[in-house]
Every structure is written in C-alpha cells, then in structure tokens.
Amino acid sequence: MINIKYTKMRLSKFIPLLTAILVISSCSDIDERDFADERYYTSSHASAVSSVGGSTGLVALDASILSYLMAGETSTDEFGLKAVDIAFDLRSNDLDMSGSTWFGGYHRYDNVLPNSNDTEHLWEFFYRVINQANGIINTIPDDSPEEILVYKYKSQTYRAIAYFYLIRIFQHTNAADSVEAIPIDFGDFVGESNSTVGEVKQLILQDLTQAYNGLQGYSRSSKEEVDATVVAAFLARYHLTYENWSEAESFATEAMSFGSLSSDVAHGYDEIGLSEAIWGSVITAQTTTFYRSFFSHMSQISDGYSGWNHFKSINSNLYDLIPSTDERKKWFADQDYDPGAVIVPGSWGHYNFTPKYTMLKFWDGPTYGNFIGDYIYLRNAEFYLTRAEALARLNRDAEAQQVLYDLNSTRDPSYVKSTSTGQALIDEIILYRRIELFGEGVASFDMARLGVGLNRQDGRLNRVQPGADIVVPAGSDDMIYPIPTLEIDAQQ
Amino acid sequence: MFHPDERWGIFWSAGVSWIMTNEQFLKNLSFINYAKLAANYGTSGNDRIFYPGTGTRNFVAYENQYVIDENNGALTQSLYSLGGREITWEKSSSFGVNLEMRLFDKVNLGLGYYSRTSNDLLFDKPLQPSTGQNSRPENFGSMKNSGVEAEIAWTAVENEKLRVVLNANLSTLKNEITELPRDSIQVGNYRRVVGRSAYDYFMVESAGVNPANGNAVYMTTDSNGNRVETEDYSDAATNGRVFLNKSAIPDVTGGFGANIQYSGFDLGVQFAYQIGGYGLDNVYFGLLGIGTEVENVPDYDKTWTIDNPTASLPRVDPLVPNQYRNSDLRLTTLNYLSLANINFGYTFDNDNLDKYNIDSIRLYGIVNNASLLYSARQGYDPRLNSLGVSSGEYGANRTMSVGINIKLR
Numbered sequence: 022m023i024n025i026k027y028t029k030m031r032l033s034k035f036i037p038l039l040t041a042i043l044v045i046s047s048c049s050d051i052d053e054r055d056f057a058d059e060r061y062y063t064s065s066h067a068s069a070v071s072s073v074g075g076s077t078g079l080v081a082l083d084a085s086i087l088s089y090l091m092a093g094e095t096s097t098d099e100f101g102l103k104a105v106d107i108a109f110d111l112r113s114n115d116l117d118m119s120g121s122t123w124f125g126g127y128h129r130y131d132n133v134l135p136n137s138n139d140t141e142h143l144w145e146f147f148y149r150v151i152n153q154a155n156g157i158i159n160t161i162p163d164d165s166p167e168e169i170l171v172y173k174y175k176s177q178t179y180r181a182i183a184y185f186y187l188i189r190i191f192q193h194t195n196a197a198d199s200v201e202a203i204p205i206d207f208g209d210f211v212g213e214s215n216s217t218v219g220e221v222k223q224l225i226l227q228d229l230t231q232a233y234n235g236l237q238g239y240s241r242s243s244k245e246e247v248d249a250t251v252v253a254a255f256l257a258r259y260h261l262t263y264e265n266w267s268e269a270e271s272f273a274t275e276a277m278s279f280g281s282l283s284s285d286v287a288h289g290y291d292e293i294g295l296s297e298a299i300w301g302s303v304i305t306a307q308t309t310t311f312y313r314s315f316f317s318h319m320s321q322i323s324d325g326y327s328g329w330n331h332f333k334s335i336n337s338n339l340y341d342l343i344p345s346t347d348e349r350k351k352w353f354a355d356q357d358y359d360p361g362a363v364i365v366p367g368s369w370g371h372y373n374f375t376p377k378y379t380m381l382k383f384w385d386g387p388t389y390g391n392f393i394g395d396y397i398y399l400r401n402a403e404f405y406l407t408r409a410e411a412l413a414r415l416n417r418d419a420e421a422q423q424v425l426y427d428l429n430s431t432r433d434p435s436y437v438k439s440t441s442t443g444q445a446l447i448d449e450i451i452l453y454r455r456i457e458l459f460g461e462g463v464a465s466f467d468m469a470r471l472g473v474g475l476n477r478q479d480g481r482l483n484r485v486q487p488g489a490d491i492v493v494p495a496g497s498d499d500m501i502y503p504i505p506t507l508e509i510d511a512q513q
Numbered sequence: 514m515f516h517p518d519e520r521w522g523i524f525w526s527a528g529v530s531w532i533m534t535n536e537q538f539l540k541n542l543s544f545i546n547y548a549k550l551a552a553n554y555g556t557s558g559n560d561r562i563f564y565p566g567t568g569t570r571n572f573v574a575y576e577n578q579y580v581i582d583e584n585n586g587a588l589t590q591s592l593y594s595l596g597g598r599e600i601t602w603e604k605s606s607s608f609g610v611n612l613e614m615r616l617f618d619k620v621n622l623g624l625g626y627y628s629r630t631s632n633d634l635l636f637d638k639p640l641q642p643s644t645g646q647n648s649r650p651e652n653f654g655s656m657k658n659s660g661v662e663a664e665i666a667w668t669a670v671e672n673e674k675l676r677v678v679l680n681a682n683l684s685t686l687k688n689e690i691t692e693l694p695r696d697s698i699q700v701g702n703y704r705r706v707v708g709r710s711a712y713d714y715f716m717v718e719s720a721g722v723n724p725a726n727g728n729a730v731y732m733t734t735d736s737n738g739n740r741v742e743t744e745d746y747s748d749a750a751t752n753g754r755v756f757l758n759k760s761a762i763p764d765v766t767g768g769f770g771a772n773i774q775y776s777g778f779d780l781g782v783q784f785a786y787q788i789g790g791y792g793l794d795n796v797y798f799g800l801l802g803i804g805t806e807v808e809n810v811p812d813y814d815k816t817w818t819i820d821n822p823t824a825s826l827p828r829v830d831p832l833v834p835n836q837y838r839n840s841d842l843r844l845t846t847l848n849y850l851s852l853a854n855i856n857f858g859y860t861f862d863n864d865n866l867d868k869y870n871i872d873s874i875r876l877y878g879i880v881n882n883a884s885l886l887y888s889a890r891q892g893y894d895p896r897l898n899s900l901g902v903s904s905g906e907y908g909a910n911r912t913m914s915v916g917i918n919i920k921l922r
Contacts, residue, residue, distance in 0.1 A: 062578060062579040062580065062581050062593075063573050063576035063577065063578055063579070063596070064576045064577050064596070065576075066579065066581065067577070067579050067590060070581070070588075070590055077588075078590070080587070080588065081581075081587075081588045081589055081590035082589075082590055082591070084584055084587035084588065084589045085580075085582075085584075085589035085590055085591035086591075087584065087587075088582075088584035088587075088589050088591075089591065091584070092584075129834070131834040131835075133747065134746065134747050134750055134838075135747065135750050135751050136750050136839070141642070144642055144643070145642045145647070148642055148643045148644070148645050149645050151645065152592070152644065152645020152646070153591060153592070153645070155645075156592065203643070204641065204643040206643050206644055206645065208645075209644075210595060210640060210644045210645070210646060210649065211644065212640060212641030212643065212644055213641070213643065245585075303585055305585055307585070308584060308585050487831070487832060488831065488832035488833075503747065503751060505642065506699075506750065506751075507639070507642055507647070507699075508641050508642055508643055510639065510697075510698075510699035511639040511640055511641045511642070511699075512641055
C-alpha cells in the first residue's frame with residue numbers, strides 16, 4: 022500500500038470513478054454521501070462500495086492487491102514484487118553492485134537479522150498480500166456465480182504466490198516437510214503458530230490447483246490480470262522447485278506456449294505488450310513510483326540509482342561464459358564507456374561513465390528519468406528453460422536439447438543444438454537460466470533449490486562492493502531469513 | 514471517540530481542604546504563618562488513541578479503516594487499520610494530598626503526594642504481523658503513576674535596597690504496570706510486564722570489546738539458559754535480550770533559581786535538572802557504525818585499534834556491520850543541568866516622570882533556553898525527546914529579547 026495519510030489521500034483521482042459507480046447504482050446509501058468531505062474511510066464506506074452490487078467491491082479489493090504487488094510500501098527499496106526480485110538477485114552469485122545503496126543489506130547478507138527492516142518488510146509485505154487475499158476468499162461462497170468465483174481463484178493465486186516466496190525466504194528450500202516453518206493465516210486477525218514446511222507447501226499447491234482449474238474458462242482483459250496461464254507458470258515454478266519433474270514439464274509447456282519468443286532482446290523489457298510477457302503491471306506517469314522503482318535501481322540507462330556509481334553488473338565469470346555470437350551478451354557493457362556514450366542502440370547516453378560488465382538489459386523509454394516502464398513478472402522464455410530442465414531430469418535428453426535450442430536459436434544465430442546428455446545437459450540448461458533470466462528474480466532461489474552456495478571470491482573482475490566479497494556455504498543459516506522479532510514477541 | 518454505544522462514561526471528582534492555621538492549637542505556634550492541607554480524589558476518562566507509531570490521533574479507532582484509491586484507472590480498496598468495536602474510555606482515578614505552608618514569614622513550602630491509577634488503558638495491542646496487521650486498538654491492562662512533589666521559596670534577604678528570593682522544586686514519578694492480560698508486550702525496545710514500568714528496556718546487552726581484534730561482543734543466552742558472550746549479533750537479538758533494570762523514566766526532575774532586586778536593578782535566573790533514567794543515543798552510535806570518515810567523530814580515539822587494544826568502544830569498521838548494532842551500549846544517562854532562563858532589568862521610578870503621566874519605566878532583557886550546562890555528551894540533549902531518544906535535529910532555540918515597559922499613570 023502506498024502510505025497515504027487519510028488527510029492526504031488523492032481524493033480527486035477516484036471521485037470520477039465513484040461518480041461513475043453512482044450513475045449505474047441506485048440501491049445504496051452511497052449516493053447520499055459525499056466521500057470527499059469525510060476524513061476517514063471506514064467500514065460503512067467499504068460496505069457502501071460493496072453494496073453497489075455486482076462485483077464492484079471485489080474488483081476494488083482485487084485491484085488493490087495488484088496495486089500492492091506493483092507498488093509495495095513506502096521505502097525506496099520496498100516497491101513490491103520487483104523489489105523482492107532485485108533483493109534476491111543481489112543475494113545471488115550473478116548480480117553485483119559496485120557501491121552501497123538501497124538493497125545493500127541484501128547484497129552483503131548483513132540484514133539477515135530478526136530485527137532488521139528488510140526482514141520485517143519481507144514478512145509483512147507477503148502476509149499483507151495473504152491477508153488481502155483471505156479477505157476476498159473468505160467472503161465468496163463456493164456456490165457463487167462464475168463471474169464472482171473468478172475473484173476467489175485469483176486471490177488463491179496471490180495467496181499461493183506469497184506463501185511460495187515466504188516458505189523459500191524463511192526456510193531452506195530443501196527442508197523436510199516435517200520441519201517447522203511459518204504461520205498459515207486465516208484472515209481473522211488471530212495470530213497462528215508456525216505450520217510445517219509440508220503444510221505450507223500443501224496449501225500452495227491446493228490454491229494453485231483450484232485456481233488453475235477454476236480459471237480454465239476465464240478470459241482476462243489484459244496481461245495485468247491473473248488467468249490460468251499465469252497460474253500454470255507458478256505451478257511450473259512450484260514443481261521445478263520441489264522436483265516434481267513431470268508436473269513441472271507439463272505446466273511449463275503451457276506457460277511457454279503463451280505468446281512467442283522475440284529475437285529483439287535489446288528492447289529493455291519495459292512493456293507488458295511484448296510477446297514474451299505473460300503477466301505484469303502497466304506503469305504510467307500517474308502510477309510510477311519514480312526513483313523507488315525497478316528501472317531506477319536496475320537500469321544503467323534510465324537515470325536512477327544504478328547509474329549513480331552503484332553500478333549493477335554481471336559476475337565477469339558468467340559474462341565470459343556467454344558466447345560472443347549470443348545477443349544476450351549485449352545486455353552487459355563489453356568495455357568501459359565514457360560519459361554520454363550510447364551503448365544500446367535506440368537508447369541514449371548516460372552522463373556518468375559506464376564500467377565494463379555493467380548491466381544494460383533493462384531500460385525504459387521513450388525518455389530517461391521518467392520511470393514509466395512496465396513491470397514484467399513472468400516471461401515465457403523462463404518456461405522453455407524450466408521445461409528443458411524437467412525433460413533432462415526425466416532423461417528425455419533429445420526433447421530437452423530441442424527445447425533449449427528453440428530458445429537459444431532466437432538469441433544466437435550460431436547456436437548449435439546441444440549434444441550433451443545427463444548432468445552435462447542439465448548444467449548447460451542451468452547456465453542458460455542464469456543468462457536468460459539475469460535480473461529477473463530467479464537466481465538466488467535457483468541457488469537454493471540446486472544447493473549452490475555464494476562465492477564472491479571467485480576471481481571475478483567486475484566491480485564488487487567492499488565488504489560484499491563474501492562466501493556463504495549452501496545450507497548456511499544466512500541463506501534464509503529468521504522469523505522477525507516482532508512476530509515472535511506478539512506470539513502469545 | 515468510541516462507538517456510539519460505548520461513548521458514555523461517568524467521571525467525578527471531589528476535594529477538601531483544611532486551613533490548619535485557623536485552628537486554636539496551631540495559633541500558638543507563631544513561626545507557622547499559614548498552613549493548608551488539601552486532598553482530592555477524582556476520576557477522569559481518556560479517549561486519545563493514535564495510529565500506531567505516529568502522533569496522529571485516530572478518531573474512529575472503533576472501525577476498520579480503508580484506503581480507497583485508484584491504480585491506473587481501477588478503483589482500489591484496501592484495509593489500512595483494524596478497528597476495535599468494543600473500545601471505550603480509559604479510566605483514571607487520581608488521589609492527591611498537598612500541604613502548603615508559610616514559615617517564619619520567609620519560607621513558602623509545598624509538599625505533595627499523588628497517585629493515579631489508570632485502568633482499561635487505550636492501547637494499540639501488537640498483533641503478529643502474519644495476520645496482515647501489526648496492531649488492533651484495545652482497552653488493555655492497568656497502570657499506576659505515583660510520586661512526590663516539593664517546592665520551596667525562601668526570602669533570604671529583604672530590606673530597603675536588597676531583596677533575594679531563592680527557590681527550588683523537585684518531582685518524582687514512579688510508573689508501574691499493575692495488570693496485563695498477557696505475559697508481556699514488547700513495544701520497540703521496551704517490554705511491558707506486571708511490576709515494571711512501561712518504559713523498562715528489554716534489549717540486547719553489550720559485553721564490550723574483544724581486546725584481541727576489536728570485535729563487538731554481545732551477551733546471549735545459550736540453550737541451557739546460561740548467559741554467555743557472543744560476537745554473533747543475530748544470536749543475541751534472537752536469544753539474548755534481557756531486562757537491563759534501566760528505564761527511560763528519570764528519578765527526579767526539577768529546578769532551582771534566584772530572584773534578586775537591588776535598588777532599581779532586578780535579576781532572575783532559573784535552572785532545570787533531571788537525575789536518573791536512560792535514553793537511546795542512536796545518532797552518536799550511528800555515526801560510529803557508519804564507519805566512514807569516522808576520524809571526524811571526537812570519540813574515535815575511544816574505539817579499539819591495534820594501538821589502543823583496551824578501548825571501551827568496538828573497532829570502527831565499515832565492512833563489518835555488527836560492530837555498532839542496537840544494544841544497551843547506546844543507553845545514555847538522561848541526567849542534565851540547564852540554565853533555563855535569565856531575565857534582568859532596571860526600573861526608573863522617578864517623581865520627575867509624573868509630569869508625563871508615567872508611573873515607571875522598566876528596561877529589560879530576557880534569555881530563554883540559555884544553555885545546556887551538563888549532559889552525558891556534547892550534542893546529546895535529553896530535553897528534546899520525552900524518552901531521551903536522540904535524533905539529528907537542532908537543540909532548543911536560545912532566544913534573547915530586550916524590551917521596555919512604560920507604565921502610565
């Protein structure tokens with residue numbers, strides 16, 4: 022939620038909307054009230070919105086969750102789902118940051134404390150999503166009409182996404198099902214004790230499965246909404262994480278079939294209209310969170326934090342593994358550039374210099390410094406890699422080689438279909454996951470599921486922030502976050 | 514404000530006073546010019562509750578509150594804060610007894626005792642954040658505030674030319690939680706339990722510096738319940754927090770001063786002081802924790818270096834964030850002494866002024882917030898925050914003014 026004090030709420034923005042609701046409604050006291058003159062929005066207003074009839078109230082609650090996933094809280098590094106993506110990529114072996122700024126605690130692993138702001142934020146952000154989703158799920162009876170039930174399925178998806186992040190952030194990904202993990206909330210504002218890993222995983226799978234089945238007949242009006250394809254993508258992620266290879270393979274097949282791959286990889290990934298985008302959020306001049314945004318922190322080209330001597334760069338060892346004919350190599354500066362150099366065609370020069378290995382993958386046009394690039398939460402390319410890996414794990418190597426080829430050949434005209442098999446093939450697929458999905462929030466969760474530790478003392482040549490050149494072994498308690506003190510102190 | 518069904522409360526008060534010097538048995542004691550004993554008892558209600566962590570009053574804490582906004586053209590509605598439908602008046606009953614006396618025609622003395630018991634405290638009760646909300650307003654527990662107040666004014670010299678009056682006052686406050694429906698409630702660095710004050714620190718305990726390498730050392734509690742040292746702050750923050758038997762409430766606050774008149778001159782000075790209690794000096798320790806350009810911090814020479822292995826403060830190290838984490842190292846005494854204000858003047862009271870219909874003319878100067886004479890360290894001003902939490906702000910402004918008073922006949 023954008024922290025809007027009641028007295029400062031942007032009344033003018035929604036009055037026309039409410040007026041529009043009034044015109045189509047005639048059956049509530051909403052039309053006798055002038056919200057603009059009231060300082061607080063209380064239960065009576067909420068019920069006024071929901072009693073307008075139809076799904077107006079649910080739409081508002083659903084839109085609020087999407088808005089929260091996009092904009093998050095007020096701090097500069099708390100802008101929803103994409104901020105979590107950045108935070109966790111900065112905990113990986115692949116993405117580095119040359120100076121200390123926002124997200125520095127994640128990068129140096131020094132916010133892994135029960136009382137750090139970041140620990141509290143991760144906890145509160147996802148549980149707020151869960152609470153809002155529960156608020157919808159609990160009010161929709163199972164015998165509701167289909168157009169109402171759709172909102173229940175969508176909320177089950179949001180809830181599952183939130184638990185899926187929580188269970189991997191606050192417990193080891195390979196922890197046994199019997200291990201104590203995190204609370205499951207029922208939306209009644211009564212604190213619960215911790216459930217086990219298995220119970221949380223079961224809830225995630227149940228929510229996603231019900232949503233997947235329930236949304237089969239639903240046709241969404243934009244890529245901002247959740248539909249069965251989005252749910253299939255998360256089912257693919259879930260099953261890949263927990264090594265259910267055949268389920269991962271089939272759901273990945275569905276997710277990768279959405280849209281089409283594009284050979285234009287220099288676009289900047291700032292439009293949900295791109296053929297590779299499955300799900301995202303439109304950002305406009307009105308909804309942008311400016312410097313508190315993905316492109317501000319991740320783009321050297323857009324004029325935000327990254328360009329101000331906090332260069333986000335690729336581990337040079339990974340860079341060296343990208344074939345020189347691969348277009349994806351252009352996502353990173355191939356040399357030091359002077360101020361003003363236009364490195365990516367169609368973009369513009371930055372007034373600061375750009376060191377070698379700086380990430381250039383993300384940028385939002387048409388002009389810099391506006392931060393109106395859309396957020397892409399899911400991209401079909403990921404599920405080519407998911408499917409390829411699942412196939413390889415199922416010993417269907419020929420099919421895996423073909424799927425990997427289908428993706429890579431759109432990036433690298435010289436790419437030759439892999440002849441590797443077994444573990445060598447899996448390793449190749451994982452390498453291309455690290456390249457293709459660079460900066461998209463997958464890297465450190467992959468490390469967790471694959472049992473890979475952090476090693477920034479690997480001779481990398483890109484700029485590494487002093488104090489961040491650490492080694493954290495796989496399975497170390499620093500790899501996950503402790504449950505916040507705030508939660509434990511209130512558990513009585 | 515409360516729900517319409519909960520808005521009514523009955524509050525009353527009564528007082529009685531007895532001018533003892535009117536009684537025969539005291540009239541013989543000529544050194545007692547005047548004595549009055551007063552007692553009062555009363556009840557009152559409080560309906561002030563704030564949005565958690567803010568100073569913004571929550572006028573509809575009995576209802577859930579929502580943010581209604583828009584996102585890219587879509588109406589959005591989300592829960593902002595939980596309401597407590599049942600909340601009602603926080604009720605206090607106060608008892609006070611007061612003795613006022615004038616002795617030897619020179620000394621005014623006031624002695625008082627007060628005790629105020631508050632029940633059904635209005636409180637944002639912490640919820641587990643996993644519920645999606647961090648608190649809910651409730652009437653919750655009871656608390657007692659008590660203390661003594663004393664003041665004295667002594668006319669030390671009084672004659673045609675010179676008059677000197679000295680004054681002093683002090684008050685004490687003891688705060689105690691007397692009832693709580695839960696074992697404890699943690700609010701920031703304070704933990705509330707029955708028998709302690711609402712502002713007793715419950716936090717990580719510092720164990721000083723490892724002389725071998727300058728690492729910060731903290732105390733934690735091991736699995737057998739023993740207190741042991743650790744350099745792992747996360748361990749201390751998870752397992753090692755304890756009551757430190759330190760409170761943010763000072764033992765005594767008060768003031769003293771003098772008023773002197775000599776001929777046409779007059780001078781008044783007033784001092785203020787506070788003794789006991791601890792505040793968190795986050796600003797000072799935050800500077801050491803940043804670790805860069807710290808040579809500019811005056812106490813850098815008190816931190817551990819190879820050449821100063823017995824230093825009291827941990828090594829300053831920009832690459833090691835655990836060196837200056839939140840712990841009782843930050844607790845700083847709230848003791849202070851300040852010269853609160855000075856005023857001085859000269860009065861012309863001349864018969865020659867009569868022809869201009871002027872009775873007298875006084876020229877004067879006033880200095881308010883003259884100087885903080887003593888505090889635990891330079892830059893730490895316990896007066897700026899009621900709990901002594903430092904912040905990067907300017908101190909109280911010193912104001913100086915001069916003026917002229919013309920009294921017309």
